[in-house]
Amino acid sequence: MLDFGPVNASLIVVGLAPGHKGGNRTGIPFFGDFSGEMLNTALTTSGFAKYLSETDQSAGIEPLNARITNVVKCMPPKNIPKPIEIQACRPFFLASMEASPATRVVVAVGRTAHEELLKAFDRKPKENPFAHESEVQLTERLRMFSSFHCSRYNVNTRRITSEEFTEVFLNVRNYLRDLS
Numbered sequence: 361m362l363d364f365g366p367v368n369a370s371l372i373v374v375g376l377a378p379g380h381k382g383g384n385r386t387g388i389p390f391f392g393d394f395s396g397e398m399l400n401t402a403l404t405t406s407g408f409a410k411y412l413s414e415t416d417q418s419a420g421i422e423p424l425n426a427r428i429t430n431v432v433k434c435m436p437p438k439n440i441p442k443p444i445e446i447q448a449c450r451p452f453f454l455a456s457m458e459a460s461p462a463t464r465v466v467v468a469v470g471r472t473a474h475e476e477l478l479k480a481f482d483r484k485p486k487e488n489p490f491a492h493e494s495e496v497q498l499t500e501r502l503r504m505f506s507s508f509h510c511s512r513y514n515v516n517t518r519r520i521t522s523e524e525f526t527e528v529f530l531n532v533r534n535y536l537r538d539l540s
Contacts, residue, residue, distance in 0.1 A: 365423030368462045374473040377432035377441050398510035406529035429456045431476045465532050470509035477504055505532055
């Protein structure tokens with residue numbers, strides 16, 4: 361699975377793995393399923409992307425200042441990656457991060473993305489526990505914002521709403537504006 365969006369984006373969105381009905385089917389991270397629709401809404405509302413069609417949001421988005429990737433590059437069995445699969449994909453994930461030198465913010469979508477980003481930047485998960493809307497300075501120039509995953513399960517169980525998910529990206533937009 362390829363990354364999606366401009367390589368010079370200020371923001372990278374990191375998910376866990378391609379979803380069976382979404383990214384695995386379309387080849388684009390977070391595209392073609394419920395999670396993708398929530399991410400598209402968050403990115404367009406916060407100005408990081410625009411819809412390809414003003415009348416048909418299912419046509420997808422054009423990332424303007426965001427790049428989207430996953431920790432695991434292929435759909436794991438039962439849609440649950442094992443630690444060995446995460447480890448095997450780590451070099452490709454790190455290459456995705458290194459390919460975007462202009463990035464100032466990364467949004468970790470879910471606990472695994474949060475913890476893998478910490479490991480990638482030699483940070484300890486125990487010292488930087490996962491929480492919705494948590495923030496961690498990964499390097500002098502790179503800050504991580506974390507969110508509960510935007511899955512249908514998390515929405516149905518009221519762990520997160522579309523508005524709460526979008527709020528993370530609005531906070532990122534404000535953070536980047538304050539840096540300028």
